[in-house]
Amino acid sequence: MKEELAVYIKELSKSFKKFIAVDKINLKIPKGKIYGLLGPNGSGKSTTIRMLCGVLTPSEGEGSVLGFDICKESEKIKQNIGYMSQKFSLYEDLTVYENLDFYSSIYSLPNHLKKERINELINMAGLQGKEKVITKNLSGGWKQRLALGCSLIHKPSLLILDEPTSAVDPVSRRIFWELIHNLAKQGITIIVTTHYMDEAESCDEIAFMFSGKILAKGTPKELIKNRKCKNLEDVFISYVQEQTGEKVQSSFNEMKFIHNKEGEQK
Numbered sequence: 001m002k003e004e005l006a007v008y009i010k011e012l013s014k015s016f017k018k019f020i021a022v023d024k025i026n027l028k029i030p031k032g033k034i035y036g037l038l039g040p041n042g043s044g045k046s047t048t049i050r051m052l053c054g055v056l057t058p059s060e061g062e063g064s065v066l067g068f069d070i071c072k073e074s075e076k077i078k079q080n081i082g083y084m085s086q087k088f089s090l091y092e093d094l095t096v097y098e099n100l101d102f103y104s105s106i107y108s109l110p111n112h113l114k115k116e117r118i119n120e121l122i123n124m125a126g127l128q129g130k131e132k133v134i135t136k137n138l139s140g141g142w143k144q145r146l147a148l149g150c151s152l153i154h155k156p157s158l159l160i161l162d163e164p165t166s167a168v169d170p171v172s173r174r175i176f177w178e179l180i181h182n183l184a185k186q187g188i189t190i191i192v193t194t195h196y197m198d199e200a201e202s203c204d205e206i207a208f209m210f211s212g213k214i215l216a217k218g219t220p221k222e223l224i225k226n227r228k229c230k231n232l233e234d235v236f237i238s239y240v241q242e243q244t245g246e247k248v249q250s251s252f253n254e255m256k257f258i259h260n261k262e263g264e265q266k
């Protein structure tokens, strides 16, 4: 049912002049799920996310995020979601505590709730003992967890993560994903874009984007089983080959195609 969905979008498109960046996509994301948006560079993931966050007006289509209309109620969407990108949006010269305090002011958290909420997030992110450290002196993994804390300061029920782990080491990626799973267990819906197949496999559902379209969606297990492939990377490559009629030479992430001189596949 529609009200059980955190995100519902129908035939959503975005064009920049004549270029179609997102082409009639449909998504239904149930509350409390971790939903992965996958696709090579330029496939339309960030444009989709920007429309879901209410910062970019769709050219066509309709939809709602947390029950708010994406075309008419973008301000309400912005107030009710958490967003974190690979750039982290932290103030490097402020301490860990001051960054959280700053975000609590942006979201107008009442003074009597501030301290408690900041302490909750410091515990959630494992940042105890680092409250007074200047942010620029933190490693990438710590900055990432602080950025996650800042994005949760107003207790959003939907968290949108745009390539959150692309700037951190493998150990930090694993710790970060443990935090994400804990948040989902608390009922927070999570939408995450990623290039990493292991991350895609730990999502409840995924959609694979290519050239602005969604080529396939479902649970990782379903997709692998239905396509009779050994892993998700092979599933996606097989969909791209079917769509383009060309052979994919390299990994999903780079998507290089093999042509012969006549433009036919080798």
Ligand SMILES: Nc1ncnc2c1ncn2[C@@H]1O[C@H](COP(=O)(O)OP(=O)(O)OP(=O)(O)O)[C@@H](O)[C@H]1O
Pocket: 016, 019, 021, 039, 040, 041, 042, 043, 044, 045, 046, 047, 048
């Ligand atoms: N404001 C804009 N004006 C013109 N073209 C744009 C604009 N924003 C995005 N595009 C184009 O739309 C396409 C999709 O971009 P988008 O950033 O959504 O892809 P992506 O899948 O998020 O890729 P990446 O992983 O590199 O961020 C790209 O070809 C991009 O150049």
